[in-house]
Amino acid sequence: MRELSFPDNLAQLGADNDWKSVEQAIEPGLRCLVTSAEAEELVDTVRLRVNKIEPVSAVPGAFAAIHFLLWSSSTAKDDAKLLKKLLWVGSDPDLASGGAAGWKPSHYCAAKGWINCLQALIDAGIDFEAESARPKETPVVVATRNKQVTALQLLNESKSVGKKSLAQLSSEQAWFAVLNRLRRRLVAFNDFVETVDGMTALQWAEFHKSTVAEEVRYWFMKFLPPCRTPLASEESEMLKHLRVLIEKQQQVMNDVVSRLIGLEAKFRALDVLSHGSSSSLSGEAVLALEGKLDSFETAVVERDAVLHANLARLQTQIEALSDKVFEK
Numbered sequence: 001m002r003e004l005s006f007p008d009n010l011a012q013l014g015a016d017n018d019w020k021s022v023e024q025a026i027e028p029g030l031r032c033l034v035t036s037a038e039a040e041e042l043v044d045t046v047r048l049r050v051n052k053i054e055p056v057s058a059v060p061g062a063f064a065a066i067h068f069l070l071w072s073s074s075t076a077k078d079d080a081k082l083l084k085k086l087l088w089v090g091s092d093p094d095l096a097s098g099g100a101a102g103w104k105p106s107h108y109c110a111a112k113g114w115i116n117c118l119q120a121l122i123d124a125g126i127d128f129e130a131e132s133a134r135p136k137e138t139p140v141v142v143a144t145r146n147k148q149v150t151a152l153q154l155l156n157e158s159k160s161v162g163k164k165s166l167a168q169l170s171s172e173q174a175w176f177a178v179l180n181r182l183r184r185r186l187v188a189f190n191d192f193v194e195t196v197d198g199m200t201a202l203q204w205a206e207f208h209k210s211t212v213a214e215e216v217r218y219w220f221m222k223f224l225p226p227c228r229t230p231l232a233s234e235e236s237e238m239l240k241h242l243r244v245l246i247e248k249q250q251q252v253m254n255d256v257v258s259r260l261i262g263l264e265a266k267f268r269a270l271d272v273l274s275h276g277s278s279s280s281l282s283g284e285a286v287l288a289l290e291g292k293l294d295s296f297e298t299a300v301v302e303r304d305a306v307l308h309a310n311l312a313r314l315q316t317q318i319e320a321l322s323d324k325v326f327e328k
Helices: 010-015 019-031 037-050 065-071 081-088 105-112 115-124 139-145 149-161 166-171 175-183 189-193 201-208 210-222 237-275 283-325
Strands: 054-056 059-063
Touching (some): 010 054, 010 059, 010 065, 037 175, 059 065, 065 105, 081 115, 081 175, 105 115, 105 149, 115 175, 166 201, 189 201, 189 210
16 A cells, blocks of 8 residues: 555644645545555545544644634635545544534534535535534534524525435535545445436446546445345345336336427427418428427437436446346
Protein backbone atom coordinates (compact mmCIF):
# COMPACT_ATOMS: atom_id res chain seq x y z
CA MET A 1 0.00 0.00 0.00
CA ARG A 2 1.14 3.54 -0.72
CA GLU A 3 2.78 5.16 2.29
CA LEU A 4 0.72 8.07 3.60
CA SER A 5 2.23 11.02 5.39
CA PHE A 6 -0.19 12.96 7.57
CA PRO A 7 0.48 16.07 9.61
CA ASP A 8 0.71 15.45 13.35
CA ASN A 9 -2.60 17.21 14.02
CA LEU A 10 -5.07 17.69 11.18
CA ALA A 11 -7.49 19.56 13.45
CA GLN A 12 -4.76 22.06 14.33
CA LEU A 13 -4.37 22.90 10.65
CA GLY A 14 -8.08 23.67 10.61
CA ALA A 15 -7.77 25.80 13.72
CA ASP A 16 -4.94 27.71 12.00
CA ASN A 17 -7.05 28.11 8.80
CA ASP A 18 -4.35 26.26 6.85
CA TRP A 19 -6.81 24.63 4.47
CA LYS A 20 -4.25 24.17 1.72
CA SER A 21 -2.36 21.76 3.98
CA VAL A 22 -5.62 20.01 4.88
CA GLU A 23 -6.37 19.45 1.19
CA GLN A 24 -2.86 18.11 0.61
CA ALA A 25 -3.31 15.70 3.52
CA ILE A 26 -6.58 14.23 2.19
CA GLU A 27 -5.49 14.27 -1.46
CA PRO A 28 -4.77 10.49 -1.58
CA GLY A 29 -8.36 9.77 -0.58
CA LEU A 30 -9.65 12.13 -3.28
CA ARG A 31 -7.54 10.66 -6.06
CA CYS A 32 -7.90 7.00 -5.13
CA LEU A 33 -10.90 5.01 -6.30
CA VAL A 34 -11.68 1.87 -4.35
CA THR A 35 -11.42 -1.00 -6.83
CA SER A 36 -9.23 -3.34 -4.78
CA ALA A 37 -8.51 -4.36 -1.20
CA GLU A 38 -5.32 -2.27 -1.27
CA ALA A 39 -7.20 0.84 -2.36
CA GLU A 40 -9.85 0.16 0.29
CA GLU A 41 -7.15 0.08 2.95
CA LEU A 42 -5.72 3.38 1.74
CA VAL A 43 -9.03 5.29 1.80
CA ASP A 44 -9.82 3.77 5.19
CA THR A 45 -6.59 5.26 6.52
CA VAL A 46 -7.59 8.70 5.23
CA ARG A 47 -11.15 8.33 6.53
CA LEU A 48 -10.04 7.40 10.03
CA ARG A 49 -7.59 10.28 10.07
CA VAL A 50 -10.07 13.01 9.10
CA ASN A 51 -12.53 11.75 11.74
CA LYS A 52 -9.97 11.80 14.54
CA ILE A 53 -10.93 14.16 17.37
CA GLU A 54 -7.81 16.01 18.58
CA PRO A 55 -6.96 18.79 21.05
CA VAL A 56 -5.75 22.06 19.56
CA SER A 57 -3.93 25.03 21.00
CA ALA A 58 -5.85 28.08 22.25
CA VAL A 59 -9.23 26.29 22.06
CA PRO A 60 -10.50 24.11 24.93
CA GLY A 61 -11.75 20.67 24.01
CA ALA A 62 -11.02 18.45 21.02
CA PHE A 63 -12.11 18.77 17.41
CA ALA A 64 -11.71 17.51 13.84
CA ALA A 65 -10.93 19.60 10.76
CA ILE A 66 -14.59 19.59 9.66
CA HIS A 67 -15.62 21.49 12.81
CA PHE A 68 -13.17 24.32 12.20
CA LEU A 69 -14.17 24.48 8.53
CA LEU A 70 -17.75 25.28 9.56
CA TRP A 71 -16.76 27.42 12.54
CA SER A 72 -14.02 29.56 11.05
CA SER A 73 -14.79 33.11 9.97
CA SER A 74 -12.48 32.58 6.98
CA THR A 75 -15.14 30.38 5.36
CA ALA A 76 -18.02 32.76 5.97
CA LYS A 77 -19.14 32.68 2.32
CA ASP A 78 -20.85 29.31 2.79
CA ASP A 79 -18.61 27.67 0.17
CA ALA A 80 -19.23 23.93 0.35
CA LYS A 81 -16.38 23.00 -2.02
CA LEU A 82 -13.88 21.92 0.66
CA LEU A 83 -16.63 20.43 2.82
CA LYS A 84 -17.60 18.15 -0.07
CA LYS A 85 -13.97 17.05 -0.38
CA LEU A 86 -13.91 16.11 3.30
CA LEU A 87 -17.17 14.21 2.87
CA TRP A 88 -15.79 12.54 -0.29
CA VAL A 89 -12.97 10.96 1.71
CA GLY A 90 -15.34 9.83 4.47
CA SER A 91 -15.77 12.61 7.03
CA ASP A 92 -18.67 11.81 9.35
CA PRO A 93 -21.42 14.45 8.84
CA ASP A 94 -22.62 13.71 12.39
CA LEU A 95 -19.20 13.84 14.07
CA ALA A 96 -19.62 15.50 17.46
CA SER A 97 -16.94 17.91 18.61
CA GLY A 98 -15.20 17.44 21.93
CA GLY A 99 -15.94 20.98 23.00
CA ALA A 100 -18.28 21.95 25.81
CA ALA A 101 -21.26 22.35 23.47
CA GLY A 102 -20.60 19.08 21.62
CA TRP A 103 -21.91 20.49 18.36
CA LYS A 104 -22.11 18.42 15.20
CA PRO A 105 -21.41 19.92 11.74
CA SER A 106 -25.12 20.48 11.11
CA HIS A 107 -25.39 22.58 14.29
CA TYR A 108 -22.74 25.00 13.00
CA CYS A 109 -24.49 25.34 9.62
CA ALA A 110 -27.90 25.79 11.25
CA ALA A 111 -26.57 28.53 13.53
CA LYS A 112 -25.00 30.46 10.66
CA GLY A 113 -27.66 29.76 8.06
CA TRP A 114 -25.18 28.19 5.67
CA ILE A 115 -27.54 26.59 3.17
CA ASN A 116 -24.97 25.17 0.73
CA CYS A 117 -22.97 23.45 3.47
CA LEU A 118 -26.13 22.28 5.22
CA GLN A 119 -27.45 20.73 1.99
CA ALA A 120 -24.15 18.88 1.51
CA LEU A 121 -24.40 17.45 5.03
CA ILE A 122 -28.02 16.44 4.44
CA ASP A 123 -27.06 14.64 1.22
CA ALA A 124 -24.36 12.77 3.14
CA GLY A 125 -27.08 11.56 5.51
CA ILE A 126 -27.26 13.48 8.79
CA ASP A 127 -29.36 12.49 11.77
CA PHE A 128 -31.97 15.25 12.03
CA GLU A 129 -32.60 14.36 15.66
CA ALA A 130 -28.92 14.54 16.67
CA GLU A 131 -28.55 16.65 19.82
CA SER A 132 -25.65 18.76 21.01
CA ALA A 133 -24.16 18.08 24.47
CA ARG A 134 -24.97 21.31 26.33
CA PRO A 135 -27.67 22.34 25.95
CA LYS A 136 -29.32 19.39 24.23
CA GLU A 137 -30.52 20.90 20.97
CA THR A 138 -31.19 19.52 17.50
CA PRO A 139 -30.12 21.48 14.38
CA VAL A 140 -33.77 22.57 13.99
CA VAL A 141 -33.75 24.11 17.47
CA VAL A 142 -30.43 25.85 16.78
CA ALA A 143 -31.72 27.30 13.49
CA THR A 144 -34.89 28.48 15.25
CA ARG A 145 -32.99 30.08 18.12
CA ASN A 146 -30.68 31.92 15.69
CA LYS A 147 -33.61 32.99 13.47
CA GLN A 148 -32.17 31.25 10.40
CA VAL A 149 -35.46 30.88 8.54
CA THR A 150 -34.07 29.42 5.31
CA ALA A 151 -31.96 26.85 7.16
CA LEU A 152 -34.98 25.92 9.29
CA GLN A 153 -37.11 25.44 6.19
CA LEU A 154 -34.45 23.27 4.52
CA LEU A 155 -34.09 21.09 7.61
CA ASN A 156 -37.85 20.59 8.01
CA GLU A 157 -38.43 19.85 4.32
CA SER A 158 -35.51 17.42 4.13
CA LYS A 159 -36.59 15.68 7.31
CA SER A 160 -40.11 15.17 5.98
CA VAL A 161 -38.79 13.66 2.74
CA GLY A 162 -36.28 11.42 4.48
CA LYS A 163 -32.74 10.37 3.63
CA LYS A 164 -32.02 10.22 -0.08
CA SER A 165 -31.36 6.82 -1.56
CA LEU A 166 -28.08 5.88 -3.21
CA ALA A 167 -29.83 5.86 -6.59
CA GLN A 168 -31.30 9.34 -5.97
CA LEU A 169 -27.88 10.77 -5.07
CA SER A 170 -26.35 9.18 -8.18
CA SER A 171 -29.10 10.58 -10.41
CA GLU A 172 -28.32 14.04 -8.93
CA GLN A 173 -24.56 13.42 -9.44
CA ALA A 174 -23.86 14.06 -5.74
CA TRP A 175 -20.77 11.84 -5.90
CA PHE A 176 -19.28 13.15 -2.65
CA ALA A 177 -22.36 11.87 -0.80
CA VAL A 178 -22.41 8.56 -2.68
CA LEU A 179 -18.77 7.84 -1.84
CA ASN A 180 -19.22 9.08 1.73
CA ARG A 181 -21.86 6.44 2.37
CA LEU A 182 -19.95 3.71 0.56
CA ARG A 183 -16.66 4.39 2.31
CA ARG A 184 -18.35 4.54 5.72
CA ARG A 185 -20.17 1.26 4.89
CA LEU A 186 -23.59 2.81 5.51
CA VAL A 187 -25.17 0.72 2.75
CA ALA A 188 -26.74 -2.68 2.30
CA PHE A 189 -27.37 -4.82 -0.76
CA ASN A 190 -30.88 -3.40 -1.21
CA ASP A 191 -29.39 0.09 -1.64
CA PHE A 192 -27.69 -1.09 -4.84
CA VAL A 193 -30.83 -2.53 -6.44
CA GLU A 194 -33.17 0.35 -5.55
CA THR A 195 -34.00 2.48 -8.58
CA VAL A 196 -34.85 6.06 -9.53
CA ASP A 197 -36.48 6.50 -12.93
CA GLY A 198 -35.78 2.84 -13.63
CA MET A 199 -32.02 3.02 -13.00
CA THR A 200 -29.87 1.85 -10.09
CA ALA A 201 -27.03 3.82 -8.50
CA LEU A 202 -24.52 1.87 -10.59
CA GLN A 203 -26.40 2.57 -13.82
CA TRP A 204 -26.59 6.29 -13.05
CA ALA A 205 -22.85 6.31 -12.31
CA GLU A 206 -22.11 4.49 -15.58
CA PHE A 207 -24.25 7.04 -17.39
CA HIS A 208 -22.77 10.17 -15.77
CA LYS A 209 -19.30 9.35 -14.40
CA SER A 210 -17.60 6.11 -15.38
CA THR A 211 -14.71 6.55 -12.93
CA VAL A 212 -17.03 6.65 -9.92
CA ALA A 213 -18.95 3.72 -11.41
CA GLU A 214 -15.85 1.57 -10.92
CA GLU A 215 -15.95 2.17 -7.15
CA VAL A 216 -19.73 1.72 -6.95
CA ARG A 217 -19.31 -1.62 -8.74
CA TYR A 218 -16.61 -2.68 -6.27
CA TRP A 219 -18.85 -2.04 -3.25
CA PHE A 220 -21.82 -3.63 -5.02
CA MET A 221 -19.87 -6.87 -5.45
CA LYS A 222 -18.63 -6.62 -1.86
CA PHE A 223 -22.17 -6.39 -0.49
CA LEU A 224 -23.57 -9.25 -2.57
CA PRO A 225 -25.15 -11.99 -0.48
CA PRO A 226 -22.78 -14.91 0.19
CA CYS A 227 -22.68 -17.54 -2.53
CA ARG A 228 -24.45 -20.73 -1.58
CA THR A 229 -26.75 -23.40 -2.96
CA PRO A 230 -30.32 -22.38 -2.09
CA LEU A 231 -32.98 -24.79 -0.90
CA ALA A 232 -35.22 -26.27 -3.56
CA SER A 233 -38.11 -24.03 -2.47
CA GLU A 234 -35.97 -20.92 -2.04
CA GLU A 235 -34.99 -18.31 -4.61
CA SER A 236 -32.05 -15.92 -4.28
CA GLU A 237 -33.08 -12.44 -3.09
CA MET A 238 -30.57 -10.94 -5.51
CA LEU A 239 -32.16 -12.63 -8.51
CA LYS A 240 -35.58 -11.55 -7.29
CA HIS A 241 -34.46 -7.92 -7.22
CA LEU A 242 -32.83 -8.12 -10.63
CA ARG A 243 -35.91 -9.71 -12.14
CA VAL A 244 -38.05 -6.91 -10.67
CA LEU A 245 -35.73 -4.37 -12.29
CA ILE A 246 -36.03 -6.05 -15.67
CA GLU A 247 -39.82 -6.21 -15.37
CA LYS A 248 -39.91 -2.49 -14.58
CA GLN A 249 -37.68 -1.69 -17.55
CA GLN A 250 -39.82 -3.87 -19.83
CA GLN A 251 -42.99 -2.14 -18.62
CA VAL A 252 -41.54 1.30 -19.37
CA MET A 253 -40.39 0.11 -22.79
CA ASN A 254 -43.87 -1.23 -23.54
CA ASP A 255 -45.22 2.22 -22.71
CA VAL A 256 -42.73 3.74 -25.14
CA VAL A 257 -43.80 1.34 -27.89
CA SER A 258 -47.43 2.33 -27.27
CA ARG A 259 -46.46 5.99 -27.60
CA LEU A 260 -44.64 5.26 -30.86
CA ILE A 261 -47.72 3.50 -32.24
CA GLY A 262 -49.81 6.50 -31.24
CA LEU A 263 -47.25 8.77 -32.88
CA GLU A 264 -47.53 6.88 -36.15
CA ALA A 265 -51.30 7.31 -36.06
CA LYS A 266 -50.90 11.05 -35.48
CA PHE A 267 -48.61 11.33 -38.47
CA ARG A 268 -51.11 9.56 -40.67
CA ALA A 269 -53.82 11.92 -39.49
CA LEU A 270 -51.53 14.87 -40.10
CA ASP A 271 -50.80 13.65 -43.61
CA VAL A 272 -54.52 13.60 -44.35
CA LEU A 273 -54.94 17.10 -42.92
CA SER A 274 -51.99 18.55 -44.80
CA HIS A 275 -52.74 17.02 -48.19
CA GLY A 276 -56.50 16.52 -48.15
CA SER A 277 -58.61 19.13 -49.91
CA SER A 278 -61.07 19.22 -47.05
CA SER A 279 -58.45 20.28 -44.52
CA SER A 280 -59.40 23.34 -42.49
CA LEU A 281 -55.87 23.89 -41.17
CA SER A 282 -53.70 26.67 -42.54
CA GLY A 283 -50.23 25.93 -43.91
CA GLU A 284 -48.62 27.56 -40.86
CA ALA A 285 -50.69 25.43 -38.49
CA VAL A 286 -49.67 22.26 -40.32
CA LEU A 287 -45.98 23.22 -40.16
CA ALA A 288 -46.31 23.94 -36.44
CA LEU A 289 -47.89 20.53 -35.88
CA GLU A 290 -45.17 18.84 -37.91
CA GLY A 291 -42.50 20.55 -35.81
CA LYS A 292 -44.08 19.45 -32.54
CA LEU A 293 -44.47 15.87 -33.74
CA ASP A 294 -40.88 15.77 -35.01
CA SER A 295 -39.63 16.88 -31.58
CA PHE A 296 -41.87 14.34 -29.87
CA GLU A 297 -40.67 11.53 -32.12
CA THR A 298 -37.00 12.40 -31.50
CA ALA A 299 -37.46 12.45 -27.72
CA VAL A 300 -39.34 9.14 -27.68
CA VAL A 301 -36.82 7.40 -29.95
CA GLU A 302 -33.90 8.63 -27.83
CA ARG A 303 -35.56 7.42 -24.63
CA ASP A 304 -36.37 4.11 -26.32
CA ALA A 305 -32.68 3.62 -27.16
CA VAL A 306 -31.61 4.33 -23.55
CA LEU A 307 -34.17 1.88 -22.20
CA HIS A 308 -33.04 -0.84 -24.61
CA ALA A 309 -29.44 -0.31 -23.48
CA ASN A 310 -30.44 -0.48 -19.80
CA LEU A 311 -32.48 -3.63 -20.35
CA ALA A 312 -29.57 -5.31 -22.15
CA ARG A 313 -27.20 -4.38 -19.32
CA LEU A 314 -29.60 -5.75 -16.70
CA GLN A 315 -30.00 -8.97 -18.66
CA THR A 316 -26.22 -9.36 -18.75
CA GLN A 317 -26.04 -8.76 -14.99
CA ILE A 318 -28.64 -11.39 -14.17
CA GLU A 319 -26.93 -13.96 -16.38
CA ALA A 320 -23.49 -13.25 -14.88
CA LEU A 321 -24.66 -13.05 -11.27
CA SER A 322 -26.81 -16.16 -11.41
CA ASP A 323 -23.63 -18.25 -11.62
CA LYS A 324 -22.29 -16.36 -8.60
CA VAL A 325 -25.39 -17.01 -6.51
CA PHE A 326 -26.07 -20.62 -7.41
CA GLU A 327 -23.18 -23.00 -6.86
CA LYS A 328 -23.03 -25.55 -9.57
